[in-house]
Structure formats: C-alpha cells, structure tokens
Amino acid sequence: MKPTTLKGTRDFLPAEVRRRDYIFDIIRKHFRTFGYQPIETPVMEDLRTLTGKYGEEGDKLLFKVLNNGDFLNKASAADLAAKDSNKVIPQIAKRGLRYDLTVPFARYVVMHQNDLAFPFKRYAIMPVWRADRPQKGRYQEFYQCDADVVGSDSLLYEAELTQLLDAVFTELGLKAVIRLNNRKILAGLAEIAGMADNMMDMTIAIDKLDKIGEDGVVKELKERGADAGAVDVILQFLKTSNLDDVAPLLADSEVGKQGIAELQETFRLIKKHLSPNPSPEERGTKNRIEFDVTLARGLNYYTGAIYEVAVDTDAPGQGNIKMGSIAGGGRYADLTSIFGMKNMPGVGISFGAERIYDVLEELNLFPADASEDLQYLLVCLDDAALEHGFGLVSRLRARGVHADLYPSAAKLNKMMKYADQRGVPKVVIIGSEEVKTGKYSVKTMNSGDQHKIDELNL
Amino acid sequence: MKPTTLKGTRDFLPAEVRRRDYIFDIIRKHFRTFGYQPIETPVMEDLRTLTGKYGEEGDKLLFKVLNNGDFLNKASAADLAAKDSNKVIPQIAKRGLRYDLTVPFARYVVMHQNDLAFPFKRYAIMPVWRADRPQKGRYQEFYQCDADVVGSDSLLYEAELTQLLDAVFTELGLKAVIRLNNRKILAGLAEIAGMADNMMDMTIAIDKLDKIGEDGVVKELKERGADAGAVDVILQFLKTSNLDDVAPLLADSEVGKQGIAELQETFRLIKKHLSPNPSPEERGTKNRIEFDVTLARGLNYYTGAIYEVAVDTDAPGQGNIKMGSIAGGGRYADLTSIFGMKNMPGVGISFGAERIYDVLEELNLFPADASEDLQYLLVCLDDAALEHGFGLVSRLRARGVHADLYPSAAKLNKMMKYADQRGVPKVVIIGSEEVKTGKYSVKTMNSGDQHKIDELNL
Numbered sequence: 001m002k003p004t005t006l007k008g009t010r011d012f013l014p015a016e017v018r019r020r021d022y023i024f025d026i027i028r029k030h031f032r033t034f035g036y037q038p039i040e041t042p043v044m045e046d047l048r049t050l051t052g053k054y055g056e057e058g059d060k061l062l063f064k065v066l067n068n069g070d071f072l073n074k075a076s077a078a079d080l081a082a083k084d085s086n087k088v089i090p091q092i093a094k095r096g097l098r099y100d101l102t103v104p105f106a107r108y109v110v111m112h113q114n115d116l117a118f119p120f121k122r123y124a125i126m127p128v129w130r131a132d133r134p135q136k137g138r139y140q141e142f143y144q145c146d147a148d149v150v151g152s153d154s155l156l157y158e159a160e161l162t163q164l165l166d167a168v169f170t171e172l173g174l175k176a177v178i179r180l181n182n183r184k185i186l187a188g189l190a191e192i193a194g195m196a197d198n199m200m201d202m203t204i205a206i207d208k209l210d211k212i213g214e215d216g217v218v219k220e221l222k223e224r225g226a227d228a229g230a231v232d233v234i235l236q237f238l239k240t241s242n243l244d245d246v247a248p249l250l251a252d253s254e255v256g257k258q259g260i261a262e263l264q265e266t267f268r269l270i271k272k273h274l275s276p277n278p279s280p281e282e283r284g285t286k287n288r289i290e291f292d293v294t295l296a297r298g299l300n301y302y303t304g305a306i307y308e309v310a311v312d313t314d315a316p317g318q319g320n321i322k323m324g325s326i327a328g329g330g331r332y333a334d335l336t337s338i339f340g341m342k343n344m345p346g347v348g349i350s351f352g353a354e355r356i357y358d359v360l361e362e363l364n365l366f367p368a369d370a371s372e373d374l375q376y377l378l379v380c381l382d383d384a385a386l387e388h389g390f391g392l393v394s395r396l397r398a399r400g401v402h403a404d405l406y407p408s409a410a411k412l413n414k415m416m417k418y419a420d421q422r423g424v425p426k427v428v429i430i431g432s433e434e435v436k437t438g439k440y441s442v443k444t445m446n447s448g449d450q451h452k453i454d455e456l457n458l
Numbered sequence: 459m460k461p462t463t464l465k466g467t468r469d470f471l472p473a474e475v476r477r478r479d480y481i482f483d484i485i486r487k488h489f490r491t492f493g494y495q496p497i498e499t500p501v502m503e504d505l506r507t508l509t510g511k512y513g514e515e516g517d518k519l520l521f522k523v524l525n526n527g528d529f530l531n532k533a534s535a536a537d538l539a540a541k542d543s544n545k546v547i548p549q550i551a552k553r554g555l556r557y558d559l560t561v562p563f564a565r566y567v568v569m570h571q572n573d574l575a576f577p578f579k580r581y582a583i584m585p586v587w588r589a590d591r592p593q594k595g596r597y598q599e600f601y602q603c604d605a606d607v608v609g610s611d612s613l614l615y616e617a618e619l620t621q622l623l624d625a626v627f628t629e630l631g632l633k634a635v636i637r638l639n640n641r642k643i644l645a646g647l648a649e650i651a652g653m654a655d656n657m658m659d660m661t662i663a664i665d666k667l668d669k670i671g672e673d674g675v676v677k678e679l680k681e682r683g684a685d686a687g688a689v690d691v692i693l694q695f696l697k698t699s700n701l702d703d704v705a706p707l708l709a710d711s712e713v714g715k716q717g718i719a720e721l722q723e724t725f726r727l728i729k730k731h732l733s734p735n736p737s738p739e740e741r742g743t744k745n746r747i748e749f750d751v752t753l754a755r756g757l758n759y760y761t762g763a764i765y766e767v768a769v770d771t772d773a774p775g776q777g778n779i780k781m782g783s784i785a786g787g788g789r790y791a792d793l794t795s796i797f798g799m800k801n802m803p804g805v806g807i808s809f810g811a812e813r814i815y816d817v818l819e820e821l822n823l824f825p826a827d828a829s830e831d832l833q834y835l836l837v838c839l840d841d842a843a844l845e846h847g848f849g850l851v852s853r854l855r856a857r858g859v860h861a862d863l864y865p866s867a868a869k870l871n872k873m874m875k876y877a878d879q880r881g882v883p884k885v886v887i888i889g890s891e892e893v894k895t896g897k898y899s900v901k902t903m904n905s906g907d908q909h910k911i912d913e914l915n916l
Binding site: 093 | 460461462463464467468469470471472475476478479490491492493495496497498499500501502503504507518519521522523524526527528529530531533535538539541542543546547550551552553555565566568569570573574575577579580585587589598599610612614615617621625727730731732797798831832835844848849852855856858859860861862863865866876879880
C-alpha cells in the first residue's frame with residue numbers, strides 16, 4: 001500500500017512546524033501577558049454535547065467516532081435494513097471530534113464552575129475538525145486560537161481584547177485593520193427601519209456591501225422585504241463612517257443608543273490607553289482600529305461588540321493580499337444556558353492561525369530563524385575527530401547550545417550537503433588540526449566565510 | 459442534559475495545563491538542543507495505515523471515525539443484516555485516530571523521503587488514542603513524547619539518547635535510573651541456552667524477575683519449554699550485573715558478542731562524555747545509568763539497544779514511589795518496510811509524560827511558579843482608580859509584565875478572594891491616594907507583606 005494522508009489533513013515538515021509555532025507562540029505569549037489562562041479539553045466529546053449546537057449543517061459536518069467492540073449489536077435491525085444513516089448514528093457512535101473550541105468551553109465552564117474564579121479568562125490553542133469539502137486553504141483538521149473572558153459584562157474587556165489583537169499583529173509585523181461594531185447598533189437600525197423582525201435579512205444584505213456595492217445592497221434589501229422607507233434609512237446609515245454621525249440616526253432606539261454608548265466608551269478606552277502609546281508618526285505604520293457600521297458577523301451568537309480583523313491593504317507592501325478575516329470575535333450575553341447554567345456573559349476573540357500563516361508567507365514576514373533553531377552542525381574528517389566531536393557536541397548541548405553532529409566521518413561534500421538540507425546557519429569542521437589546537441573552523445553557510453573559533457566562543 | 463466528559467478523557471484546569479506544559483517544555487527544550495526537529499502528523503490517519511500494525515488486540519483498540527454523509531449507503535446489506543461489526547468497519551469508516559506516534563512517523567518518512575535529510579532526527583509531542591478500558595493512570599486520550607533518529611546505525615546515537623534522558627530528568631529534578639540492555643545479548647543467551655526458537659518465551663520469563671523472583675522465573679522457564687541445562691545457563695546469566703561478566707557466557711554466540719561490543723562502546727561513550735561531566739560527589743545525587751541484563755522490552759520491534767527509565771527509589775526522598783517505566787526506547791533495524799521503504803534503521807526514546815506528571819506531583823517537585831504565570835493582579839477601590847488601573851495594566855502588559863485587572867471597583871474582600879483563587883503572587887491595590895502619588899500598595903499574597911512600589915519597579 002502506498003502511504004497517504006487523508007484529504008483535508010496535512011503533514012508538516014520541520015520548517016513548517018517551526019513557522020506555525022512562531023505564530024502560536026506569539027499569540028500565546030500575549031494571551032498570557034493579558035492574564036488569560038490555558039485550559040485543555042479532550043479531542044473527543046460526547047456526541048450529545050456537540051449535536052444541535054451548530055445547526056443542521058453543522059451536525060452533518062461533525063466527525064463521529066464509531067463505538068468500539070461489537071458496535072452493531074445494539075443497533076436497530078430495522079434501521080440498518082433501511083440503511084437510515086441518520087437514525088443509526090446515535091446507535092453506533094457516542095463520541096464526536098470537537099468542531100470548535102466554544103461549545104467545549106461552555107461545557108467546561110458548567111462542569112468546573114466551582115473550581116473557577118469569575119471573571120474567568122481562558123485561552124486555548126487546539127485543533128478542531130470539520131467534514132467540510134476540502135479546498136485551498138480549507139482543511140478538515142485545523143487550529144483555532146481563542147481567548148474569552150466569561151462572567152463579566154465590563155466594557156474594559158472590549159478595550160483589552162482590542163489591545164490584545166493590536167499587540168499580536170504588531171509583533172507579527174503584519175499591518176492589520178481591526179474593525180469594531182456593536183450588534184445593538186444593528187438592532188437599533190433594524191428597529192428604526194421597521195425591520196426588527198427580519199433583522200437577519202437586513203444584516204445579510206448589509207454585510208455584502210463590500211462585494212456587491214450600494215446598488216446590490218438596495219436590490220437585496222428589497223428582495224428581503226425592506227420597503228422604500230427602510231431602504232432610505234439603511235442607505236443613510238451605511239454612508240456614515242463615524243460614531244458621532246450614527247448617533248442622531250438612532251436617537252429613537254433605546255437599544256441603538258446603548259450600542260453607541262458602549263462603542264463610544266470602548267473607543268475612548270482604546271484611544272486613551274492603547275499600548276504602547278504610539279506617536280502619530282508611528283501610528284501610520286501600525287494597525288488601524290476603526291468603527292465599521294457594515295460589520296455584521298455571526299449575529300445569532302453575538303449580542304454586543306463585534307470585531308473583525310483583516311490585512312490592511314492600504315499599508316505599504318500589503319496591497320495585493322487577498323485574504324478574508326484573519327481574526328474576529330465579539331460579546332455574547334450567554335455562553336452556557338445550553339448546558340443549564342444561566343447568567344454567563346462573555347466576550348472573546350479568535351485568531352485564524354492558518355490564514356495568518358499564509359499571509360506571513362506571502363509577505364515574507366517570517367523571520368529567518370523561525371524555520372530552524374539548530375545553531376551548529378559539527379562535521380568530522382576522520383574517526384579521531386569524530387570521537388572529539390562527540391565530546392564537543394555533548395559539552396555544547398550541556399551549555400544549552402543547539403548543536404548536532406554528523407554521525408560518521410563521511411566525505412566533506414556529503415556532510416556539507418546535509419548541513420545545507422538541515423538549514424543550519426553554521427558548520428563546525430573538525431579535523432586533526434582542530435583536535436590538536438582546540439580552534440575550530442566555523443563556516444557560515446550564507447556567506448561562505450570561514451573563521452577559527454574557540455570552543456567557548458561557539 | 460448534564461454535561462460530562464467521556465470516560466478515559468480529561469479536562470485540564472489552568473494550573474494542570476501549566477504543570478503539564480512545564481514537563482512538555484523541558485522535554486521539548488532538550489529535544490531541540492540535541493538537534494531533533496519537530497514534525498506534525500494529522501490526528502486522523504487512513505485506517506489502512508493503522509490497521510494490522512499493532513496486532514489483533516491493537517486493531518480492536520483503534521478508534522475508527524464514521525464516514526460522513528450517507529455512510530450506510532455503500533455498506534453490504536448482508537453484512538449489516540448479520541450485524542457483522544468487523545466486516546462492516548471498513549465499509550463505513552475509512553479514518554482512524556492515531557494509536558501511537560511511530561506508525562504515523564514511518565508513513566511520514568516514506569511519503570516525505572525526498573524532502574528529508576538523513577540521518578533524520580525528529581521529535582513529536584502529541585496525543586494518541588486507545589480504546590483501552592479506562593483505569594487509574596490509564597486514559598483513552600494521552601500524550602506521547604518521542605524522539606527518534608532514522609537513517610543511521612551509528613552507536614553515537616545510543617549514547618546521545620542516554621545523555622538526552624539524563625538531561626531531561628536532571629532538569630525535572632527527578633532522580634532516575636536509566637537501564638540499558640541490548641536485544642542481541644538476549645538473542646545470544648537464547649542461542650547458548652538452546653532457546654533461539656522460543657526466545658520470546660525466555661524473555662517473557664526473564665522480564666518477570668523483579669515480580670516473581672528467581673524461583674518464579676525458573677518455574678516459568680520450565681513451563682515455557684526450557685530444559686535443565688537451559689535453566690542453569692539462564693540463571694548464571696541473570697546473576698551477572700556487569701558487561702564484563704556477561705561476555706564470557708556469550709563467547710560462543712556471534713550475535714551475543716556483537717551485542718556486548720555495542721553496549722560496551724555505548725557505555726564507553728556515556729562515561730567519557732556524559733554532560734555536564736559531574737564530579738563523583740555530584741554523581742551520587744544524579745541519575746544512575748546501568749546495564750540491566752534482565753531488561754527485555756518489546757522484543758518484536760527492537761533489534762539492538764533497549765532503554766528503560768524508572769524512578770530511582772534508592773535516591774533520598776524517592777523511596778516510596780510505586781511507578782513503572784517513565785521513559786523507554788530502543789534501536790530498530792527497520793522502521794518503514796511496512797510501507798515499502800527498505801533500509802531505514804533507527805533508534806528512539808519516548809517519555810511517559812502522564813506518569814512523570816504523577817511522580818512530580820507525588821514528590822512535590824513542581825516549582826511553585828509552574829502553576830500560575832500571572833505576576834500581578836490590580837484591584838481598584840473606586841471608579842477613578844479603575845480608570846487609572848486600566849491605564850496601568852495596559853502599560854505593564856506593553857512591557858511584557860503578566861498582569862490582570864479586576865474589572866470593577868468591588869469590595870476589597872471580594873477582590874482579594876478572587877486574587878487568591880487566581881493564585882497570583884502579588885496584588886496591586888489602587889485607591890485615590892495611589893492615583894495621586896503613583897506609588898502603589900503591593901501585597902505579597904504568601905506573606906501578607908505590603909509595600910509601596912513605583913510603576914517602573916512593578
């Protein structure tokens with residue numbers, strides 16, 4: 001059998017693992033600096049925990065794990081004979097692979113509520129599984145990187161998470177545009193436009209503004225039941241670009257005014273405290289943080305602030321990147337009532353690590369040393385040198401130097417080719433002269449330069 | 459529905475994740491220092507890659523993932539009617555969860571052979587799944603931490619991996635006894651004892667010496683077909699405790715002599731180069747590295763050196779630990795021929811992270827700061843202080859200080875209780891006086907001491 005991986009899954013070569021870890025490490029570092037705590041949940045969840053949480057389509061995309069042993073024994077003969085797959089699933093599979101990190105987090109909070117201090121700030125960087133049709137950039141097994149705080153409705157967290165987004169993209173060297181809106185503002189607009197009952201239709205149309213333009217939105221709004229008055233109100237709304245202009249439009253909506261007040265407070269905090277207080281000159285080279293009245297994002301779930309981050313295509317050198325959202329999130333009024341626990345509001349963000357990887361690759365933003373952390377490869381020209389080299393590599397490693405030794409006295413060409421394949425920046429060449437003097441020939445692979453160096457200077 | 463985790467799987471609280479990461483980080487650090495490179499393979503493998511690789515029992519313990527969509531459609535109606543679970547499996551499940559890290563590694567080496575430089579040194583720290591009956595200390599989802607080098611039969615690697623085991627357990631503060639043997643020595647003994655054809659029987663009996671004593675081994679050997687002469691030879695062999703005494707016993711066995719020569723060379727290298735060259739006084743407080751003629755370990759797979767590491771119960775304070783192997787490994791002549799690629803010998807080790815966790819917990823060897831990495835919690839006595847506190851926590855985080863802020867001006871008692879639950883070592887108390895002077899009251903939670911500290915000294 002010719003070995004293969006399953007479609008939608010991937011092997012990672014060492015350099016790829018390191019570059020992925022470079023991203024995960026930066027995200028994790030800032031999660032921790034901001035006081036988020038790591039949790040872990042199992043890959044396999046009780047299928048009843050997962051089923052029904054992601055809509056009918058989501059249920060289909062869940063990977064189900066077959067019960068072990070004689071799993072058909074307890075299945076209904078009639079359902080098997082009818083080949084009724086959907087009916088048979090719960091009879092032969094009680095486990096599923098997690099589909100996201102949010103539902104397992106909700107289960108976790110409910111199960112461990114007595115062991116947690118609220119507000120509880122958690123992060124998780126873990127893979128999830130979806131039986132989506134694989135395509136470029138979409139996998140059946142991929143990572144999510146989530147930070148959430150639950151048990152508080154303080155707006156300080158909205159500002160904090162914006163700072164966190166800013167800190168991560170700043171360290172990644174990627175200029176991002178962080179867009180904010182508030183679901184209550186959209187609810188207010190729906191109210192004013194007389195579309196409170198079909199707010200979803202309204203936001204679906206609004207959300208497409210980027211793609212289909214104003215005329216397209218008007219057409220879609222009409223198709224979705226907006227009358228001429230509603231269309232006018234909505235168009236006027238879409239033309240506003242700052243919060244102060246939106247406020248008068250929503251003066252008659254309580255929920256709308258509340259949304260504006262929340263977002264104004266969030267922006268006030270961000271502007272006053274955005275670390276590390278960049279000067280105006282610096283700000284031009286940094287992430288942009290903007291109000292976006294057209295931002296809609298998973299409305300069923302979110303109830304307050306919503307975030308979405310994209311590559312800033314106005315920033316120098318980033319203009320040609322075609323990539324959707326690279327991070328996002330928002331506030332929700334209720335995380336856990338699906339599992340019987342009330343009053344657990346929260347707010348969270350999620351980084352799209354797989355897309356961030358593709359962007360950093362395309363913009364050549366990975367640092368050179370993100371791909372390989374070996375510092376020295378020792379190559380030895382004869383057996384006595386090899387014995388000496390083994391002692392040297394042992395002492396280097398004991399000092400914490402990342403070092404490796406080619407395991408035989410092979411031809412120099414062959415060993416240098418190996419060094420090249422390993423991507424090691426420096427090669428230590430050891431022959432009888434080096435053994436005698438303790439001065440090693442160190443070749444820098446990039447430049448070809450070669451110098452004699454003492455052990456302690458390696 | 460009351461939410462629950464599946465039997466044999468676990469949630470981890472933040473302090474547990476951190477202590478687990480403490481172990482993984484130390485193992486990973488030394489893997490990298492020694493030049494091992496990270497790879498990742500998918501959690502789901504083609505079931506054909508996994509089936510038949512772990513024996514009949516192993517096949518039963520594989521978790522199989524149900525095909526998506528109308529999975530029963532293509533299944534045989536007759537097999538379904540007969541409820542023949544084993545026959546139906548391949549018809550409805552083409553995916554399985556990985557059972558160990560070795561078979562996926564073999565598949566990986568074959569698939570990516572043109573992208574890898576040999577000798578290829580890889581590590582992986584990833585979970586695996588087995589449908590074993592869950593019991594104390596045995597889980598259905600657990601981590602393996604493996605380092606292997608393939609594509610070389612140099613004995614330098616046997617010595618290097620011993621150094622690596624020593625380095626990890628030294629940094630963990632755990633006194634370990636690292637036992638070495640060589641499969642060729644056991645093969646030689648089987649030859650001399652006339653048991654070459656039932657070497658497995660011989661080694662199963664020998665392996666039990668610790669548990670059933672000499673008399674028990676004799677009884678078992680006889681039951682397994684050893685004649686009186688064989689028993690005599692084997693007993694004499696078991697009484698030897700160093701390689702020099704074993705050598706004459708195996709003088710008539712070529713394979714036995716080779717095993718002795720290999721192990722002698724390995725010990726020579728270890729003794730000469732074991733980093734960081736501890737003095738004799740230090741050595742007493744360090745890991746022991748010993749030849750163990752009774753060490754058998756998974757003989758079907760290993761063909762040369764074998765390792766097994768246990769807690770050193772002779773070391774001060776470690777005498778009461780009841781725990782089996784905490785790490786192990788060995789050399790194999792052939793990793794990849796199951797996937798059609800010949801001549802790929804290697805040697806590897808694996809750390810039992812779950813058991814190491816239990817041991818460190820029992821011996822109280824986790825450092826205090828392994829459980830929580832938050833440095834400061836800021837608590838604010840009124841709303842003006844909270845506004846000030848948000849600025850302070852923003853600036854601290856921008857400097858890389860791990861800091862958090864209680865999100866409202868609550869009662870001091872309540873906030874201090876939260877600080878205690880979070881396990882944070884220091885609390886910064888901010889009231890109107892602190893806002894005015896910029897000198898913050900910092901309380902050390904352990905001692906209760908309280909001092910005034912400037913922002914820049916936080």
